[in-house]
Amino acid sequence: MPKLTIDGREVEVPQGTNLIEAARLAGVEVPYFCYHPYLSVVGQCRICMVEIEGQPRLAIACATPAADGMVVKSETSERVREAREAVMEFLLANHPLDCPVCDQAGECLLQDHAMSEQRGTFASGMLETRRTFPGLERRLLGPHVIQNQNRCIHCSRCIRFTQEISETSALTYKSRGNSAYIDTFDGKPFDDPFSACAADVCPVGALTVREFRFRKRAWKLLSTPSVCPGCSIGCNIWIDHHERIVYRFTPRENPDINATWLCDYGRFLAESLNQQDVLRPRRKAGSGWQELSWPEVLRALALDMKAAKTLRVVASGTMSNEELYLARELFTRHLKGEMVVPVFAGEPRKMKNGQRQWIFSESALPNSEGAKRLGIPTADEQGLARFLYGAADVTVILDPQAHPFLASPEAAQLVKVSPAVVVARVETPLLDAATWVLPAASLASNEGTFTSSTGKVQRFAAAVAPAGEARPLWQVLSLLASELGFGSLAADTPAQVFASLAAAEEAFSGLSWDQLLGAEEESYRERHHVG
Amino acid sequence: MMESVLLRARGVPNSRDIETYLKAGGWEGFKKALTMAPEAVIQEVMDSELRGRGGAGFPTGRKWSFVPKDHPGPKYLICNADESEPGTFKDREIIEHDPQMVLEGVAIASYAIGAHTAYIYIRGEFFRWARILEEAIAQARAKGFLGKDILNTGYDLDIWVHRGAGAYICGEETALIESLEGKRGFPRLKPPFPAVVGVFGKPTVVNNVETLACLPHILTRGAKWFASIGRPKNTGPKLFCVSGHVNKPGVYELPLGVTFREIIFEHAGGIRNGRKLKAFFPGGSSAPVLTADEVDVVADFDSCAAAGTMLGSGGVIVMDDTVDMVEVGRNLAHFYAHESCGQCTPCREGSDWCLDILNRLVGGYGHPSDPDQLLRICRFASQGMTICPLGDAFSLPISSLVRKFRHEFEAAIARAKPLPPKKLPVMPWAGKDVRFGG
Numbered sequence: 001m002p003k004l005t006i007d008g009r010e011v012e013v014p015q016g017t018n019l020i021e022a023a024r025l026a027g028v029e030v031p032y033f034c035y036h037p038y039l040s041v042v043g044q045c046r047i048c049m050v051e052i053e054g055q056p057r058l059a060i061a062c063a064t065p066a067a068d069g070m071v072v073k074s075e076t077s078e079r080v081r082e083a084r085e086a087v088m089e090f091l092l093a094n095h096p097l098d099c100p101v102c103d104q105a106g107e108c109l110l111q112d113h114a115m116s117e118q119r120g121t122f123a124s125g126m127l128e129t130r131r132t133f134p135g136l137e138r139r140l141l142g143p144h145v146i147q148n149q150n151r152c153i154h155c156s157r158c159i160r161f162t163q164e165i166s167e168t169s170a171l172t173y174k175s176r177g178n179s180a181y182i183d184t185f186d187g188k189p190f191d192d193p194f195s196a197c198a199a200d201v202c203p204v205g206a207l208t209v210r211e212f213r214f215r216k217r218a219w220k221l222l223s224t225p226s227v228c229p230g231c232s233i234g235c236n237i238w239i240d241h242h243e244r245i246v247y248r249f250t251p252r253e254n255p256d257i258n259a260t261w262l263c264d265y266g267r268f269l270a271e272s273l274n275q276q277d278v279l280r281p282r283r284k285a286g287s288g289w290q291e292l293s294w295p296e297v298l299r300a301l302a303l304d305m306k307a308a309k310t311l312r313v314v315a316s317g318t319m320s321n322e323e324l325y326l327a328r329e330l331f332t333r334h335l336k337g338e339m340v341v342p343v344f345a346g347e348p349r350k351m352k353n354g355q356r357q358w359i360f361s362e363s364a365l366p367n368s369e370g371a372k373r374l375g376i377p378t379a380d381e382q383g384l385a386r387f388l389y390g391a392a393d394v395t396v397i398l399d400p401q402a403h404p405f406l407a408s409p410e411a412a413q414l415v416k417v418s419p420a421v422v423v424a425r426v427e428t429p430l431l432d433a434a435t436w437v438l439p440a441a442s443l444a445s446n447e448g449t450f451t452s453s454t455g456k457v458q459r460f461a462a463a464v465a466p467a468g469e470a471r472p473l474w475q476v477l478s479l480l481a482s483e484l485g486f487g488s489l490a491a492d493t494p495a496q497v498f499a500s501l502a503a504a505e506e507a508f509s510g511l512s513w514d515q516l517l518g519a520e521e522e523s524y525r526e527r528h529h530v531g
Numbered sequence: 532m533m534e535s536v537l538l539r540a541r542g543v544p545n546s547r548d549i550e551t552y553l554k555a556g557g558w559e560g561f562k563k564a565l566t567m568a569p570e571a572v573i574q575e576v577m578d579s580e581l582r583g584r585g586g587a588g589f590p591t592g593r594k595w596s597f598v599p600k601d602h603p604g605p606k607y608l609i610c611n612a613d614e615s616e617p618g619t620f621k622d623r624e625i626i627e628h629d630p631q632m633v634l635e636g637v638a639i640a641s642y643a644i645g646a647h648t649a650y651i652y653i654r655g656e657f658f659r660w661a662r663i664l665e666e667a668i669a670q671a672r673a674k675g676f677l678g679k680d681i682l683n684t685g686y687d688l689d690i691w692v693h694r695g696a697g698a699y700i701c702g703e704e705t706a707l708i709e710s711l712e713g714k715r716g717f718p719r720l721k722p723p724f725p726a727v728v729g730v731f732g733k734p735t736v737v738n739n740v741e742t743l744a745c746l747p748h749i750l751t752r753g754a755k756w757f758a759s760i761g762r763p764k765n766t767g768p769k770l771f772c773v774s775g776h777v778n779k780p781g782v783y784e785l786p787l788g789v790t791f792r793e794i795i796f797e798h799a800g801g802i803r804n805g806r807k808l809k810a811f812f813p814g815g816s817s818a819p820v821l822t823a824d825e826v827d828v829v830a831d832f833d834s835c836a837a838a839g840t841m842l843g844s845g846g847v848i849v850m851d852d853t854v855d856m857v858e859v860g861r862n863l864a865h866f867y868a869h870e871s872c873g874q875c876t877p878c879r880e881g882s883d884w885c886l887d888i889l890n891r892l893v894g895g896y897g898h899p900s901d902p903d904q905l906l907r908i909c910r911f912a913s914q915g916m917t918i919c920p921l922g923d924a925f926s927l928p929i930s931s932l933v934r935k936f937r938h939e940f941e942a943a944i945a946r947a948k949p950l951p952p953k954k955l956p957v958m959p960w961a962g963k964d965v966r967f968g969g
Contacts, residue, residue: 043720044875046916057915063720086911090880125904127950128887154873173715173873176698178883180873 104205142190234452255354279468311337317365320448636743814843
């Protein structure tokens with residue numbers, strides 16, 4: 001463990017730590033543009049210059065490993081200040097400085113550094129016209145990425161991302177020197193399953209995400225830690241939202257699962273969370289619907305369920321561990337019903353973790369592993385059809401998106417036969433077959449834990465308040481339980497449910513709610529590594 | 532006048548043929564090296580005090596000694612024939628007349644560091660000389676100097692000629708290695724140095740053609756003989772490529788330690804048309820310029836360094852009093868801005884910015900701040916601010932021009948028209964990049 005001094009602060013760091021990370025541990029911010037902790041070090045931007053005592057020339061902090069007894073000066077060195085100012089002058093010489101109309105503004109490393117370190121006092125002696133790239137100012141590089149080459153600072157992060165992480169080597173430099181620009185290697189569209197990450201790692205506005213571009217200013221967004229609902233890998237995300245609208249997902253650092261990456265499929269699920277078709281509980285009345293309040297509907301449902309001799313419940317891999325636990329306890333233990341969780345593999349997804357190993361998805365839904373661990377029987381398409389076949393006194397479908405089969409007309413036919421309760425957010429043909437429809441809140445309004453296919457229990461937090469009368473499923477189940485008189489299942493928060501779950505289930509023993517969230521607040525580091 | 536060593540084949544009929552080379556005592560050095568231990572060969576080269584002829588002047592024997600002795604995998608030797616420095620044409624001359632000497636040097640160096648594969652990385656434009664080398668390799672292989680079990684000693688060596696694609700930066704050893712690996716010619720971060728992690732991740736030595744061509748002579752005639760030529764620490768014969776406004780431009784082989792006055796006025800026949808010497812670049816265009824007053828500087832590595840310049844590749848570019856130094860700067864900046872690889876910020880932006888300023892100056896739109904701005908750019912694009920020495924290569928000569936001929940820059944500014952009104956194109960409205968002057 002080398003011990004070194006950075007700007008007068010002593011710090012002990014693990015062997016092999018570079019000076020940027022060492023300085024961070026010492027509480028000193030060394031600026032950088034091309035360095036990224038999960039990409040190789042190239043030392044191209046030259047802004048991370050530091051002075052090391054005993055070395056005649058300045059060294060780049062990203063490529064210099066910390067050594068025992070090193071005395072490093074960053075902000076305290078006049079030479080370093082001059083050099084960084086010069087590098088900024090070089091970088092800004094041809095940068096368009098169109099921050100007011102640039103969508104990266106607010107989360108741009110170049111802007112941040114220009115404003116904070118240089119305190120806005122920066123001036124350039126440049127009299128020349130800026131170098132521009134006609135035709136490359138707003139080019140669709142691929143389906144999700146828009147390029148403005150004028151803003152590029154040639155850090156090569158996007159190129160290294162496609163070489164080292166997504167392994168498509170899709171992007172490359174073309175031309176040379178100051179005319180060098182980013183393009184796809186073969187000139188074809190940049191169609192990479194992780195393409196938006198190239199825009200994430202871009203420290204400036206040269207690559208921006210088409211879906212998010214000009215939707216919301218970055219500084220207005222609030223970020224809430226969550227877990228991607230796209231597959232069973234369980235990538236950590238930030239839900240970026242403003243005024244109860246979800247605008248995007250950005251990757252949240254987790255070295256064991258997704259480093260700082262996110263696949264395009266998962267990322268662009270973000271805006272689907274805003275969809276809330278079912279706003280109020282309703283009951284079929286003749287050929288139409290009757291809207292009810294929650295107390296009314298819960299009272300009526302409780303009566304029906306108490307009277308039911310046969311009760312069958314379709315749970316879902318989209319439900320949190322707490323919801324699955326509550327459903328299992330309520331429907332199978334107390335009401336002696338039958339419950340299954342449909343499983344399906346869906347499209348294969350993959351993710352690269354911080355050790356650069358691929359993780360492959362096992363299921364299309366985020367918490368199929370949690371259902372397995374809670375011992376809930378699983379069902380494939382045939383099993384599900386068999387399960388729903390015939391009549392029952394009450395059928396409960398907790399999420400119509402639990403399996404693609406539930407969207408089919410056959411499923412609607414099966415459900416139609418007997419009284420059915422469907423908890424849903426989005427209108428599907430299944431809702432027409434239901435007797436009761438209850439509004440469910442989206443992931444962005446829910447709170448709980450998912451178990452990833454690698455076995456990690458990860459918590460997600462609620463970002464926005466649910467729309468209309470929609471309630472998180474755990475709350476619905478808990479209220480229904482108290483209505484039915486099973487007071488032991490009533491809970492005010494998912495944390496309480498988790499506590500009883502952790503006490504009762506061996507698979508969850510020893511886990512504490514407070515430690516499952518990862519980063520609670522958005523840190524400088526988190527934000528700036530994704531660009 | 533010393534005898535010709537490196538250029539002894541110049542003027543000899545059929546000099547490229549291996550028979551001619553063998554008659555002149557060729558491949559004897561390699562035969563002798565094969566009887567010695569590799570360490571002894573390295574020691575011999577160290578004793579000769581041979582310094583690299585590619586530009587940096589690093590002692591060759593020491594460079595070899597950095598290669599790990601007990602490395603289990605393959606090691607490589609690369610002969611750098613990517614001669615692209617403006618004003619330099621010595622390697623071409625050696626290959627043209629005596630390719631076997633280069634091959635013998637490659638063989639000796641490969642044996643010394645324990646390499647069984649050597650590459651000759653030759654500049655893309657040198658297709659004629661690449662063919663000459665290919666023919667020479669075929670001849671040497673037929674005679675048993677290359678291939679498996681050379682001269683029954685059990686030592687194997689293969690030499691491959693690899694043609695570059697014409698980028699100046701690929702003369703920098705790590706960019707050369709990247710290019711040889713089939714990648715874009717971007718210099719690598721150092722450390723690790725190529726002697727430890729080189730081509731294909733293996734220890735690699737990169738030597739210049741002229742350096743390698745010295746080796747057969749060191750081996751046959753001894754380190755003592757070699758060290759007796761020239762001055763202490765700056766030994767041996769050196770090729771000087773004299774170009775520009777002299778009566779007899781060409782490649783001259785002279786011992787290190789002659790003065791530039793001798794090179795320009797005795798050997799190259801003085802300035803053309805009886806004009807006056809104004810300035811000269813002593814070692815290719817990357818070396819800081821020397822004025823006519825500094826013509827008595829001794830042409831060796833250490834004396835040039837003491838005079839604030841460098842011997843570099845030995846490309847002496849002579850300029851007479853008709854030359855406009857601002858135009859010289861523009862010419863240099865044009866070359867370096869075009870050849871900057873675009874990887875690191877100070878060189879990519881700085882070289883192009885210098886070119887813009889000099890274009891403006893030449894075009895008659897100078898501004899009083901220009902000389903200082905040029906000096907500032909050059910200061911922060913050199914001295915370790917960049918990944919490779921290309922930053923220094925454009926900064927040092929341009930800043931030396933501004934320092935030594937500031938009056939010419941100021942005269943150009945005094946003649947200047949006022950700057951036209953400036954547009955800041957956030958988006959180019961005319962679809963075309965408009966530049967001043969150039």
